Amino acid sequence: MSAIVRMAGVLALLVLASTASAQNRVPTERALEALVKANLLSFNDANVTGNYDVFHAKLSKPFRDQFPPDRLKSRFKEFHARHIDFDVIAALKPQYEPAPRVDDDGKLLVEGFFPTEPLRLHFDLKFIPSDGEWKLIAINVKIGSR
Template sequence: MLVIARLFAAVVLLWTVPAAQAQNKLPTERGLEALVKSSLLSFNDANVTGNYTVFHAKLSKPFRQQFSPEKLKATFKEFADKNIDIDLIAALKPTYDPVPVIDDNGRLIVKGFFPTEPARVVFELDFIPSDGEWKLVRINVKTTRALE
């Protein structure tokens, strides 16, 4: 019985180590694109509908604790006031500038833009490992003319 318990503990340890190590690695190109798009499209849905509850639920715990859905709505009021809808990014490939990295604090830092017209969607996203996946801890999104 003791041998079975040790074997079970070893198997559990083997399952948890790769999961922890995976969070110290950059996502694949496809995984990174999905992470960026899902984050920005969830943000867009919140802005378009005025309901930030779902977007809030997808954030990392520290971000959720700092910003309530109401505070998010107030923070991104300009998007709603100007009727900014960035859903076109779903059909485009992001350009990363600089290359995404994991910093010394374990944050996944992703900056870049989508080549939308007449204005680009420019983003800066920081993610932290949370609940076994990368979750937003910071978001900065704006639209700018391509030459700005």
């Protein structure tokens, strides 16, 4: 019986180790695109509707603690007031500049733009490992020229 418990413990450690090491690397191209789009589209939905609860729930715990939904709404009021809707990015491929990377603190840094017209959607996203996945710790989005 104790051998089974030890084997289960070893398997659990292996799973945790592989999850942790996977989060020390930039996700695959497809996974990275899905991560970027999912977070930006959730952000867009919050701005379009004025309801930041769902977007808030998807953030990392430190981000959620610092920015409750009402504070997010206040911080991004210009997007909502100007009726900015960039859901078209669902059909576009993000362009990364510079290449996504994991920094020395273990944050996944993803910067770039979507080639939207007439103005580009620029993004600067930072993620931390949380609950076995990458979750936003910082977001900066701008609509502007090249």
